[in-house]
Amino acid sequence: MNSPHKIYLQPTPVRIWHWLNAFGIVTLTATGAQIRFPEYIALFGSYKSAILLHNTAGLVVAASFSLWFFYYGLVARTMGKIYIPTKDDLQVGLLRQAKFYLLTYFLGWPNPHHPTPDNKFNPMQKSAYMAIMFVLMPLVALSGILLTNVSPLRELVILVGGLKILVAVHFLLACCLIAFLFTHVYLATLGKTPMAYIKPMWTGWEDEEPGEHPHHPA
Numbered sequence: 347m348n349s350p351h352k353i354y355l356q357p358t359p360v361r362i363w364h365w366l367n368a369f370g371i372v373t374l375t376a377t378g379a380q381i382r383f384p385e386y387i388a389l390f391g392s393y394k395s396a397i398l399l400h401n402t403a404g405l406v407v408a409a410s411f412s413l414w415f416f417y418y419g420l421v422a423r424t425m426g427k428i429y430i431p432t433k434d435d436l437q438v439g440l441l442r443q444a445k446f447y448l449l450t451y452f453l454g455w456p457n458p459h460h461p462t463p464d465n466k467f468n469p470m471q472k473s474a475y476m477a478i479m480f481v482l483m484p485l486v487a488l489s490g491i492l493l494t495n496v497s498p499l500r501e502l503v504i505l506v507g508g509l510k511i512l513v514a515v516h517f518l519l520a521c522c523l524i525a526f527l528f529t530h531v532y533l534a535t536l537g538k539t540p541m542a543y544i545k546p547m548w549t550g551w552e553d554e555e556p557g558e559h560p561h562h563p564a
């Protein structure tokens with residue numbers, strides 16, 4: 347095979363969103379852990395300072411989410427194409443990709459998915475990222491905003507069952523997000539080298555992997 351071709355996979359707004367988001371979510375997780383378990387965790391000093399940092403990180407994540415939404419929805423207009431799995435993805439692609447992660451990866455076989463700028467996610471990524479970005483993130487944010495308990499929202503909190511239920515919902519949703527994060531970071535290290543997929547999220551450019559090259563048939 348000749349020298350690897352580079353493809354531009356991650357436009358600048360996506361990279362800015364992704365790392366602001368990652369930094370924000372990690373901060374939310376650490377401060378959230380202190381707020382939930384103050385008797386065991388005191389990473390950020392007082393309870394009050396943990397809450398202040400948690401709320402600030404929430405704002406950062408909300409602002410970067412808007413950047414993601416604005417970019418994919420209004421500028422690139424590729425949100426549906428990139429993030430919504432096709433019938434074929436669901437019927438055969440999901441299973442093929444799961445088989446790779448569970449078995450053939452360990453036998454040294456190549457990844458069955460070859461990203462291109464307008465089809466950069468494999469069927470598992472599409473399904474997971476769709477659930478995270480369209481369902482989980484908005485719900486965690488909404489439950490978090492309601493928990494700030496400011497005046498016009500207070501009545502709404504009472505309507506959804508009170509503060510206790512809301513705290514439990516926000517915590518459970520956050521746990522789902524953290525479970526995704528562990529899987530996401532593990533899968534992100536399965537390239538040719540551990541950084542092979544992580545670097546492109548920083549530079550934008552990815553080396554094509556061996557296998558069929560859609561644009562450059564071998």
Ligand code: HEM
Nearest residue numbers: 360364367368371471475478479527530531534543544547
């Ligand atoms: C903290 C460490 C993190 C690392 C090392 C990491 C790594 C990566 C890498 C390497 C990619 C590019 C490969 C791909 O497109 O799948 C990616 C994409 C993505 N990550 Fe992460 N990530 C992190 C945190 C997060 C968090 C906290 C979220 C969401 C809650 C997230 C959501 C996403 C999404 C939605 C994409 C696809 C973005 C796009 O191209 O439109 N990541 N991540």
